[in-house]
Amino acid sequence: xxxxxxxxxxxxxxxxxxxxxxxxxxxxxxxxxxxxxxxxxxxxxxxxxxxxxxxxxxxxxxxxxxxxxxxxxxxxxxxxxxxxxxxxxxxxxxxxxxxxxxxxxxxxxxxxxxxxxxxxxxxxxxxxxxxxxxxxxxxxxxxxxxxxxxxxxxxxxxxxxxxxxxxxx
Ligand SMILES: [Fe+2]
Numbered sequence: 001x002x003x004x005x006x007x008x009x010x011x012x013x014x015x016x017x018x019x020x021x022x023x024x025x026x027x028x029x030x031x032x033x034x035x036x037x038x039x040x041x042x043x044x045x046x047x048x049x050x051x052x053x054x055x056x057x058x059x060x061x062x063x064x065x066x067x068x069x070x071x072x073x074x075x076x077x078x079x080x081x082x083x084x085x086x087x088x089x090x091x092x093x094x095x096x097x098x099x100x101x102x103x104x105x106x107x108x109x110x111x112x113x114x115x116x117x118x119x120x121x122x123x124x125x126x127x128x129x130x131x132x133x134x135x136x137x138x139x140x141x142x143x144x145x146x147x148x149x150x151x152x153x154x155x156x157x158x159x160x161x162x163x164x165x166x167x168x169x
Contacts, residue, residue, distance in 0.1 A: 001044065002109070002112070002113075004053075004056040005048075005057060006055070006057060006143055007059060007112075008060060008112055008119055009033075009116065010040065010116055011119070013031050013119070013120045014029050014119050015028045015033055016028075018136060023136050023137075024132070024133070025132040040109055042108075046105060048099065049099075054096045055143030058143045058150070059142055062115075062127050063118055063124060064080075064082075065150070067080075067118035068118075069125070069161075069164055070122050072122050073122060073162060073163075073164055077118050077121050080114040080118055081114070081118050084110075084118070087114070088107075091104040091107035091108050091111075092104075126149075127153045128146065130149050
């Protein structure tokens with residue numbers, strides 16, 4: 001049961017932990033991390049403060065964007081990534097500004113879940129790869145470090161844009 005709309009961990013085989021030995025974020029990827037049953041209730045996110053709603057929402061958006069523009073993108077996952085981007089882009093601002101707006105919370109929660117489904121088959125890319133050390137070194141929230149990097153990594157990727165990314169150019 002996710003209490004934020006961001007990580008997508010309710011549907012992914014990924015877990016990220018900070019290793020105290022070297023202060024680095026490290027990933028564990030295993031099919032055993034994928035739950036048999038997921039219960040997503042957007043009412044659980046109503047009390048999430050605006051800054052955390054924004055940061056987690058950007059994380060979810062980044063999962064979808066990095067899956068959609070990924071060199072390993074595939075049509076079935078593209079559908080979830082695209083719908084996740086659409087839902088989050090359309091509703092994240094309302095969810096941040098009006099935390100008790102159930103419709104906005106529901107749409108962002110669905111977008112986050114869809115982003116979580118993308119994490120196994122396609123996974124993330126440069127934004128997340130750079131975000132982990134940034135977050136570890138400066139103790140930034142994961143969504144915030146993603147937000148800082150997202151425009152620059154996407155711009156950097158333009159010369160080698162995938163077919164899906166070329167649709168945006
Ligand atoms: Fe993430």
